[in-house]
Amino acid sequence: MKIGFIGLGIMGRPMALNLLKGGHEVTVWARRAESMQPLREAGAQGADSPAGAAQGNELVISMVADAPDVAEVMRGVVQGAAPGLVAVDMSTIAPAAARRIGEELAAAGIDFMDAPVSGGEVGAIAGTLSIMAGGSEAAFARAQPAFACMGKNIVHVGASGAGQVAKACNQIVTGMGVLAVAEAFAFAAKNGVDRSRVREALLGGFAYSKILENHGQRMLDRNFKPGFKSWMHEKDLNIVMQTAHELGVCLPGAAATAQMFNAMVGSGLGEEDSIAVLKLLERLSGQA
Amino acid sequence: MKVGFIGLGAMGRPMALHLQRAGHDLHVWARRPESAADLPATVCATPAELGRRCEVVFTIITSSADVEAVALGADGLSEGMAAGSVLVDCSTIAPDAARRIAGRLADEGIHMLDAPVSGGSQGAIDATLAIMAGGDAAVLERVRPLLACLGQRIVHVGPNGAGQVAKACNQMIMVAAIEAAAEAMRLAAAAGVDQARVRAALAGGSAGSRVLEVFGGRMVARDFAAGVEARLHHKDYGLVLEAARKSGVPVPLTAAVSQQLNALMSLGWGDDDTASLLRVLERSAGDVSRTR
Numbered sequence: 253m254k255i256g257f258i259g260l261g262i263m264g265r266p267m268a269l270n271l272l273k274g275g276h277e278v279t280v281w282a283r284r285a286e287s288m289q290p291l292r293e294a295g296a297q298g299a300d301s302p303a304g305a306a307q308g309n310e311l312v313i314s315m316v317a318d319a320p321d322v323a324e325v326m327r328g329v330v331q332g333a334a335p336g337l338v339a340v341d342m343s344t345i346a347p348a349a350a351r352r353i354g355e356e357l358a359a360a361g362i363d364f365m366d367a368p369v370s371g372g373e374v375g376a377i378a379g380t381l382s383i384m385a386g387g388s389e390a391a392f393a394r395a396q397p398a399f400a401c402m403g404k405n406i407v408h409v410g411a412s413g414a415g416q417v418a419k420a421c422n423q424i425v426t427g428m429g430v431l432a433v434a435e436a437f438a439f440a441a442k443n444g445v446d447r448s449r450v451r452e453a454l455l456g457g458f459a460y461s462k463i464l465e466n467h468g469q470r471m472l473d474r475n476f477k478p479g480f481k482s483w484m485h486e487k488d489l490n491i492v493m494q495t496a497h498e499l500g501v502c503l504p505g506a507a508a509t510a511q512m513f514n515a516m517v518g519s520g521l522g523e524e525d526s527i528a529v530l531k532l533l534e535r536l537s538g539q540a
Numbered sequence: 541m542k543v544g545f546i547g548l549g550a551m552g553r554p555m556a557l558h559l560q561r562a563g564h565d566l567h568v569w570a571r572r573p574e575s576a577a578d579l580p581a582t583v584c585a586t587p588a589e590l591g592r593r594c595e596v597v598f599t600i601i602t603s604s605a606d607v608e609a610v611a612l613g614a615d616g617l618s619e620g621m622a623a624g625s626v627l628v629d630c631s632t633i634a635p636d637a638a639r640r641i642a643g644r645l646a647d648e649g650i651h652m653l654d655a656p657v658s659g660g661s662q663g664a665i666d667a668t669l670a671i672m673a674g675g676d677a678a679v680l681e682r683v684r685p686l687l688a689c690l691g692q693r694i695v696h697v698g699p700n701g702a703g704q705v706a707k708a709c710n711q712m713i714m715v716a717a718i719e720a721a722a723e724a725m726r727l728a729a730a731a732g733v734d735q736a737r738v739r740a741a742l743a744g745g746s747a748g749s750r751v752l753e754v755f756g757g758r759m760v761a762r763d764f765a766a767g768v769e770a771r772l773h774h775k776d777y778g779l780v781l782e783a784a785r786k787s788g789v790p791v792p793l794t795a796a797v798s799q800q801l802n803a804l805m806s807l808g809w810g811d812d813d814t815a816s817l818l819r820v821l822e823r824s825a826g827d828v829s830r831t832r
Contacts, residue, residue, distance in 0.1 A: 493798075496802055500806030501802055502800070517788045518788025
């Protein structure tokens with residue numbers, strides 16, 4: 253399939269590479285031209301604008317930072333779009349913003365799908381991302397061959413915006429999950445108990461989770477390299493809290509967690525992995 | 541002096557009347573003209589017309605977007621107000637929105653003060669509002685005689701936006717105190733103790749506060765008619781959390797209280813008084829007393 257790909261950051265680059273590996277014809281565009289070079293070397297065409305990335309393609313995918321970026325590149329996509337184009341945004345943005353962009357593109361005859369991902373850089377490289385899609389059945393079917401190259405657990409959650417709602421739910425669970433593991437470790441350490449043994453013991457029971465296994469191990473290794481930067485998790489939790497505010501949903505746990513991530517950004521831990529919340533807890537418990 | 545007033549709600553109406561009673565020539569504009577019909581004022585067709593006629597214009601409306609539209613939009617104040625005239629915005633809006641609007645008006649030579657108020661509709665009626673002003677000190681001195689018609693405590697907090705920051709701080713402390721009062725009243729009732737007596741006992745001590753007096757009183761009387769509509773506190777909490785986020789300042793208690801406000805909204809009490817936080821707690825757990 254002929255696919256345009258916009259946004260070649262930590263996530264976008266390996267995702268685009270996996271599309272090439274899957275045998276698709278890929279045209280890329282990124283704000284920083286030099287980030288297109290590795291993709292060109294791997295066989296992609298480079299475009300000079302978002303419109304160029306859409307031109308002559310059946311599918312265009314964006315993977316950028318935030319809603320205004322998505323809106324901006326999609327305005328370009330409209331310029332270059334051929335009739336019947338399906339546009340898929342895999343960034344994490346507010347559900348309401350995704351619905352709005354979907355309506356705007358529908359008016360231009362483009363079928364838009366929100367399809368944010370979970371699984372981080374590791375999942376992007378391995379092609380094992382979880383993909384949560386919102387939009388029409390037809391768009392989902394058209395995007396399926398591309399999704400299959402990038403992800404493993406691919407779910408059509410519902411109508412436009414539903415993918416972003418699922419992603420927001422994902423960030424509630426992962427945000428609180430990382431904080432829960434960090435709190436357990438801070439608690440164990442303050443009690444003078446070996447955290448690695450605690451982790452090992454817990455892995456066999458109901459407290460088992462991927463986060464306890466993977467993030468927990470990185471906490472033990474004190475490997476705070478991102479992964480997933482805590483400022484991005486903070487941004488995503490802000491989407492959750494703003495949506496909850498608009499709808500009147502009571503989320504006490506997520507609200508408390510969002511403030512911990514807020515404190516991380518404010519205290520200079522924003523560029524570290526979200527597991528650096530452990531450092532913040534240690535600081536607040538006299539362990540650092 | 542020719543004074544303009546926009547926003548004739550529960551706060552704005554008594555404030556406008558105080559200015560008129562002090563001898564000022566009151567001009568008003570209202571989105572629904574009928575809401576201004578019974579006022580002793582000249583009713584203007586647009587904010588621009590009001591701006592043309594007045595030296596000082598007051599606004600007290602709901603959101604940042606509303607203030608932006610009235611001040612800078614089509615037929616807005618900036619189209620009519622002369623250089624050197626003053627906009628006093630008493631609305632509660634985001635500090636950065638206040639700074640942005642002040643900056644745009646300054647380009648036209650129009651002064652602006654952000655001057656949000658605290659004290660509720662009773663304070664507006666009694667002219668006892670606390671007024672927290674942000675903007676140029678000399679401009680504040682020019683309009684101080686007008687502000688003195690509305691409140692007794694008028695503090696120049698700092699440059700534009702500083703008044704809104706102070707108001708955000710005010711809302712954080714006040715609504716958290718309402719939640720604390722509600723939790724205490726709930727605990728007292730659940731323990732089979734008379735809420736009114738607990739409130740009376742606390743009033744003289746370290747936990748005594750204006751919130752416990754006013755909002756605690758409403759809780760005891762189960763009088764949930766607004767005073768201050770809870771939906772406005774909910775709105776303000778959105779602003780506070782956004783400001784905290786932009787500054788990277790953790791506000792764990794504010795965040796917890798904001799979720800109780802979210803629950804209050806979804807339970808349909810947004811138009812009622814914020815004392816309804818008590819009802820949220822009652823809804824979270826039944827009246828079954830646990831003994832252990």
